[in-house]
Amino acid sequence: MAFINPKTKEVQTKIVYYGPGRGGKTTNLEYIYKKFNQRIKTDMVVIKTHGDRTLFFDFLPFDIGKIKGYDIKIQLYTVPGQVKYDATRKLVLRGVDGIVFVADSLVVRREKNILSLKNLRDNLSLYKKNISDMPLVLQYNKRDLAEQGIPLLPLQTLEQDLNSQLKVPSFEASALSGTNVAQTMKKIVLMTVASLQKQLI
């Protein structure tokens, strides 16, 4: 749940990047951190293991300016994608206001995407939240690999696997080159803030 502070006129909201391990969640945040560094006053927090995998979460606070006189502070988080870190994913989802699901476009990751989305659904229900009521954006990442002749899942397959019921906005992206990374983030921020607006007087 976002926290609205009428005293300091500040809103804090939590947006979580979810998805299978190695899909590019951390790379999304790293790109945003580089691209918008004038708006980000602090360092990005990363908690990694030796193998450079996200152990706990990444965290990036981000100011987007004022809406209705309130300073909007977005807190971007990633979860560790590996199956064994489910307990940590549950912790990071606590109080989530919006989600970006980063799917891996590699053909070999098809099953992993589907399982991770199911895992998101299950973990949200622990907090009595329904994925369909949650601001959610899908990102089909690593599209740049097509140029190297690496087999990628066609867009229709990804939409069918992941978005046939949800019908949420989706973006083809390359977190590595930055293609559609900012657009994905802007979309989820807009949707999340819109869902909070009614609470702002």
Added chain:
Amino acid sequence: MFGQKELDGIEEILQKDFMDLGVHSVVFIDMAGNIIANLDNGVMGHDIYSLAALAAGNFGAVSSMAKIIGEDEFSLLFHKGEKENMHFSKVMTDFLLVIIFGNEVSLGFLRLKVAEAIEKLKLILEPLQVLD
């Protein structure tokens, strides 16, 4: 939802019970990592948002560990540094009180203060939870 009155009340407790005691900063957060109130002595300038995110995650992790070994939870945590120390305590189910203090403040006395402050905070927080 917190109103101006509740937030003023919380800040007053944090000021009187902790800042006046000479601690360096006090941060009152929820378990999602949001900052509800934050006071400091103006010297530290910590990155308070990252601190809150990590404190909430850390406390959540410790609570999960407690369950694994059959404890309901560890209601407080203490990290000792060379100059700075941190004390975390859970307030009801959803909130966390984080205090950063130097060696001039006695841990025993701080603990007493924390216990008192939690009771006072509950008086403000409990009516809000019924409304939610």
